[in-house]
Amino acid sequence: MKKALIPIVLGLFAESVLAVPMAGEMAAQSCAACHGTQGKLSAESYPELAAMPKQQFIQAMSDFKSGKRASTLMSKVVEGFTAEEIAEMADYFAAQKLD
Amino acid sequence: MMNRRQFLTAAAFGTLALALPARSLFAGVQPHVVVLGGGVGGATFAKYLKMQDRNVRVTVIEKNPTYMRPYGSTEVITGHIGMKDLEVGYDVLKNKYGVEFVFDRVTGGDLDKRSLKLASGTTMTYDKLVVSPGIELMYDKVEGYSEAVANTDIPSAWIPGKQTQLLADQLKAMPQGGTFVMVAPPNPYRCPPGPYERAALVTEWCEKHNPTAKIIILDPKNEFVTDKNMLLGWNRLYNFNISAEFMEGMPSDVKIHNTPSKLEWIRAKDGGKVKSIDANSKTVTFEGGSIKADVLNIIPPQRAGKIAQDLGLSDDKGWCPVNLTDFASNHFKDVYVLGDATHGGMTPKSGFSANSQAKVTAMAVIDALAGREPNENPVWENTCYALAGSDYGLFVADVFRLKEGNVMYRVNPDRYPSLHQTPAQIRLGAVYQQTWMRTFTQDCFA
Numbered sequence: 268m269k270k271a272l273i274p275i276v277l278g279l280f281a282e283s284v285l286a287v288p289m290a291g292e293m294a295a296q297s298c299a300a301c302h303g304t305q306g307k308l309s310a311e312s313y314p315e316l317a318a319m320p321k322q323q324f325i326q327a328m329s330d331f332k333s334g335k336r337a338s339t340l341m342s343k344v345v346e347g348f349t350a351e352e353i354a355e356m357a358d359y360f361a362a363q364k365l366d
Numbered sequence: 367m368m369n370r371r372q373f374l375t376a377a378a379f380g381t382l383a384l385a386l387p388a389r390s391l392f393a394g395v396q397p398h399v400v401v402l403g404g405g406v407g408g409a410t411f412a413k414y415l416k417m418q419d420r421n422v423r424v425t426v427i428e429k430n431p432t433y434m435r436p437y438g439s440t441e442v443i444t445g446h447i448g449m450k451d452l453e454v455g456y457d458v459l460k461n462k463y464g465v466e467f468v469f470d471r472v473t474g475g476d477l478d479k480r481s482l483k484l485a486s487g488t489t490m491t492y493d494k495l496v497v498s499p500g501i502e503l504m505y506d507k508v509e510g511y512s513e514a515v516a517n518t519d520i521p522s523a524w525i526p527g528k529q530t531q532l533l534a535d536q537l538k539a540m541p542q543g544g545t546f547v548m549v550a551p552p553n554p555y556r557c558p559p560g561p562y563e564r565a566a567l568v569t570e571w572c573e574k575h576n577p578t579a580k581i582i583i584l585d586p587k588n589e590f591v592t593d594k595n596m597l598l599g600w601n602r603l604y605n606f607n608i609s610a611e612f613m614e615g616m617p618s619d620v621k622i623h624n625t626p627s628k629l630e631w632i633r634a635k636d637g638g639k640v641k642s643i644d645a646n647s648k649t650v651t652f653e654g655g656s657i658k659a660d661v662l663n664i665i666p667p668q669r670a671g672k673i674a675q676d677l678g679l680s681d682d683k684g685w686c687p688v689n690l691t692d693f694a695s696n697h698f699k700d701v702y703v704l705g706d707a708t709h710g711g712m713t714p715k716s717g718f719s720a721n722s723q724a725k726v727t728a729m730a731v732i733d734a735l736a737g738r739e740p741n742e743n744p745v746w747e748n749t750c751y752a753l754a755g756s757d758y759g760l761f762v763a764d765v766f767r768l769k770e771g772n773v774m775y776r777v778n779p780d781r782y783p784s785l786h787q788t789p790a791q792i793r794l795g796a797v798y799q800q801t802w803m804r805t806f807t808q809d810c811f812a
């Protein structure tokens with residue numbers, strides 16, 4: 268009985284296993300309301316985050332935080348995330364491929 | 367229930383089948399998530415749920431085959447864009463993400479039986495229901511006002527549609543030197559900076575097209591989100607005099623103008639609270655006096671969209687109480703409420719909030735379907751961009767989290783632009799506001 272059920276279950280939920288969000292995905296999704304779904308944008312005045320090298324993302328966030336880099340609202344938003352989360356968000360965006 | 371890490375381990379070791387909800391053990395039973403309302407909250411939720419898991423069946427029930435976005439709709443009133451520019455189609459959600467759509471109106475249902483009734487007479491059942499119906503405008507709360515009057519003579523234009531075009535036409539036809547009166551709503555309401563942005567853009571329009579016109583805001587409140595930045599913009603652009611309570615921290619270029627501004631803000635403490643209106647003469651009686659308007663725009667008190675009331679999702683304050691971890695309804699199992707209709711903790715009634723809530727809740731619904739606990743440390747964001755003039759941008763930006771289980775707090779201490787921003791930064795804020803209209807619509811609907 269059990270044996271017969273397993274393939275069905277996996278068939279249904281095969282993608283659900285993949286659906287466990289990667290660390291930082293929820294935080295990264297909050298960027299998408301301006302910077303595009305998965306950080307993907309075309310020719311807009313916000314920087315595209317998809318495929319941004321990890322170090323570049325982290326540097327940008329830390330410069331917004333310290334005020335080294337002037338911003339409109341990023342200096343406020345960056346206050347909402349821990350260094351660990353920013354690193355995880357950097358991983359998330361670095362893993363995205365440009366369309 | 368398993369947490370995330372246990373789930374991953376179980377998945378890796380093939381013990382997953384045992385942990386899955388019993389329902390999924392039956393062949394061909396695909397979980398069905400129904401979304402009531404294809405606006406910002408509903409559309410974003412449907413898209414992100416499908417992105418998370420293509421195997422979940424998602425059906426959006428929406429009364430209009432084309433969405434009309436409220437955000438940015440004041441630009442129609444000033445002729446910057448047309449009504450057509452507010453329209454957003456559902457084709458991408460259908461074709462690219464596989465979201466199903468039923469264009470019908472939900473008229474009621476029995477949420478204890480997980481079933482909804484539609485205007486066409488059909489019934490729709492669900493495993494999980496997500497409700498994002500927006501707001502209901504309570505026209506009748508303003509004595510002398512009604513929906514009928516709003517549709518023909520005194521538009522609110524707070525839910526986009528015919529009233530938006532009516533207000534645009536009325537502004538254009540206003541006699542030279544006429545008076546535009548806006549009645550601002552009490553808290554809480556959709557888009558906190560929105561009424562003040564509208565007053566500003568109408569004033570800017572009048573400077574060009576009707577230079578002797580007057581714009582008067584009658585307000586039942588004494589303050590609003592982004593007030594200092596907005597008032598500073600008004601001072602610079604429209605000779606508005608900033609009252610002493612708002613002067614702390616203002617830059618040295620703030621001027622005291624000897625001539626009255628064409629824009630006037632009459633607050634509650636100055637008698638701004640409206641008592642009644644006479645619709646025929648467009649005369650507003652407020653605590654401080656009465657004014658006869660040439661164009662009258664009333665933004666009435668609000669509560670959760672009517673269907674949320676009818677389904678029993680709202681409380682005595684008119685909004686839907688939810689568990690803040692996942693925005694699950696406090697009133698019914700397997701039901702979630704998003705967007706303007708919720709109390710929503712501290713998240714304001716903005717499109718940005720509805721979009722952010724939708725993404726967090728999409729993850730939580732996947733977790734619930736898979737028998738996992740939702741993420742216990744959710745994070746939401748809100749940014750409301752607003753304009754004091756076409757080239758004068760400002761904003762409020764928030765990141766929210768939970769503490770002690772169910773108490774929401776804002777993480778960032780500082781949420782407004784500095785009052786000492788450079789002209790270039792202010793202008794960039796306005797560019798970003800316009801960019802946001804496009805990129806945000808894509809994140810929700812494409």
Ligand SMILES: Cc1cc2nc3c(=O)[nH]c(=O)nc-3n(C[C@H](O)[C@H](O)[C@H](O)COP(=O)(O)OP(=O)(O)OC[C@H]3O[C@@H](n4cnc5c(N)ncnc54)[C@H](O)[C@@H]3O)c2cc1C
Nearest residue numbers: 403405406407429436437472499500557705706716717718
């Ligand atoms: C002038 C103005 C400017 C704004 N500017 C901004 C801004 O700059 N930034 C920002 O973030 N937000 C802004 N907003 C606010 C933003 O538009 C709303 O907060 C957002 O749309 C809320 O999303 P929602 O999903 O709760 O409701 P909505 O987007 O209103 O969606 C509700 C949907 O449910 C459908 N529906 C309702 N009842 C039923 C039923 N019984 N059956 C079937 N379908 C139903 C409706 O047709 C609608 O499509 C602005 C609003 C206004 C009015």
